[in-house]
Amino acid sequence: GYRFPEPALLLGPKLLERFQGYIATWLACRPLWIGRVDHNPPRNYPSPQLWCDFLGSGLATQSQGAVPKGKDPERKGLTVVEKRKTVMRDLFGDDVLDTQGDLFAPEGSVGILHLANPPQCLTQRITWEIFELGFHYELQDLNRYLAHKCWVDDPTSREQLLHSIFPG
Structure with missing residues (x-):
């Protein structure tokens, strides 16, 4: 799976x-x-399909008890998409479902209602951040795999070096 969604999903x-x-x-x-x-x-990290289903689920704007349109509340069993959403809820917890008002974005706070027509600059910053997050964690993995023995005696310095590459 992937730690973060593919940036192309947002675009x-x-x-x-x-x-x-x-x-x-x-x-x-x-x-x-x-x-x-x-x-x-x-x-295990989510697969690209799980990320796609989760991001497309509208969890940020749904209430917990809402029944999706066209769904029979007495129907038994979950659809494949509903099963994937359940997996993602298990990863994130129910806190995601309570989001209302403002969301934090790379450029600061953004009202959820302002996403009705998201500015191009915001989508570019989000895309950049997802690429950067992926690179950040892949670099850490690579460092851990290739240079682990170099830092055995000083793991704190290793962390400081990595954090200096990606401040904040």
Whole structure:
């Protein structure tokens, strides 16, 4: 799987509603997910399809008890997409579902209602950040794999060096 969604997912949707939903859901889950990856990484990361289903799920704007349109509340069993959403909810927890009001974006706070027509600059910054996050963690993995023995006696300096590459 992938630690972070493919940036093309945020740029790919042709429908404006889907594009808005992807951005809103990513901004809602972003701080939770980065914290999870940093401090309590899952054993398996989501597949590209799971990321696509999750970002397209509209979790950032749904209420927990809402029944999706066209769904029979008495129907038994979950669809494939619903199963994938459940997997993502298990990864993120229910905190993502409570998002209302403002979301934090790379350029500061953004009202969820302002995502009705997201500015191009915002989508560019989000895309850049996702690429940068992916590179950041891949560099850490590469360093851990290739240079592990060099830092055995001084893991703190290793962390300081890596953090100096990506301040903030």
